[in-house]
Amino acid sequence: MKTRRLQDIELYIQNRKEVTLDELCQRFDVSKNTIRRDLSMLMQRGTIGKVYGGAVSHSQAAAPGNFDLLVHGTDKTRIARAAAELVEPHDIIFVDSGTTTRFLAESLDPQMPLTILTNSLDVIIGAAALPQTELVIIGSQFRRLTRAFVGVHPEDLHRYNINKAFMATTGVSITHGLTTLDLMEHQIKKQAASKAERLYLLADASKFGRSTLLTYAALDEVDGIITSELPVSEYILFSKQHGIQLIIADEDEKRSAAEVT
Structure with missing residues (x-):
């Protein structure tokens, strides 16, 4: 019966595109607790996305940054501001495509004055407005879904010489490191991560403990993690053991980051 209900819920959301928990x-x-459990199972399948107070179909959730930005937009902005404080004059930086790095x-x-290398359309647009920035565009084919070349x-x-790489991820785990779902973007991410003198991961709290299809860097290769809240203790311990700078984006607008390691 539960399997049939999951199938019916999945079909209902796909047809309606957006639904509320009450609906x-x-x-x-069924109760809200039951619906929440069902949505969590469907989200693991990748067929739907959860948003505050409801759910959206996979096509809606997969629209460029839609689901992720709806839920974690404020955190991502804080993380980006904290990362910007790590950039120094005349740096050559790679900025990855992603809903946080954008x-x-x-x-x-x-x-x-600095140089930005990127394959992200959103970063390209942002960097084009910076009068002292040299912009190098990576990639020859545009993927509309991820807004990346x-x-x-x-x-x-x-x-290219890269001082610092600011990377996004679909998931990060101690076992599988920094992961992505996209084979073509995986090539760029892996090259940038291996070339950079310092590797920084920008990841909101929802990305920890998750892993997807392809690993582009091991977690112990990272020099710094910039995130929205303190991760669970195993990641704090791992960071200390491997000399990873752990930076928590601060809610106080007067401070963009608080270093904990």
């Missing part, structure tokens, strides 16, 4: 409870005559260019000092040769990023 689902009434339609399927805010980094907007957070930079427009008068700071892909299509690189093995030497494309290796020819």
Whole structure:
């Protein structure tokens, strides 16, 4: 019966595109706790996305940054501001494509001279407005779903010197490291991570303890993690053991980050 209900809920959300928890409870005559458990199972399958007070179909959730930004938008902005404080004049930085890194260019000092390498359309637009920034675009083919350019040769990023790489991730775990679902973007991420002198991960709290199809860097290769709240103790311990700078984006607008390691 539960399997049939999950199938019916999945079909209902796909047809309606967006639904509320109350609507689902009434339609399927179950409690909110039951609906929440059902939605969690469907989300693990990747067929639907959970948003505050309801759910959206996979096509809605997968629209560029839609689901992730709806739920974690404020955290991502704070993380980007904290990351911007790590950028120094004349740095050569790589800014990854992602719903957190997209805010980094907007957070930079427009008068700071630096070079940005990126395959993210949103970062390109942000960097184009910075008068002192040299912009290098990576990738030859545009993927509308992720708003990123892909299509690189093995030497494309290796020819550049990169002081700092600011990376996004679909999930991060101690076992599988930094992961992504996209094979073509995986190539760019892996090249940038291996080339950078310092590797920074920008990840909101929802990304910890998750892993997806492809690993582009081991967690112990990271120099700093910038996140929205203190992770569970195993990640704090891991960071201390491997000399990883753990930065928590502060809610106080007067401070963009609080270092805990």
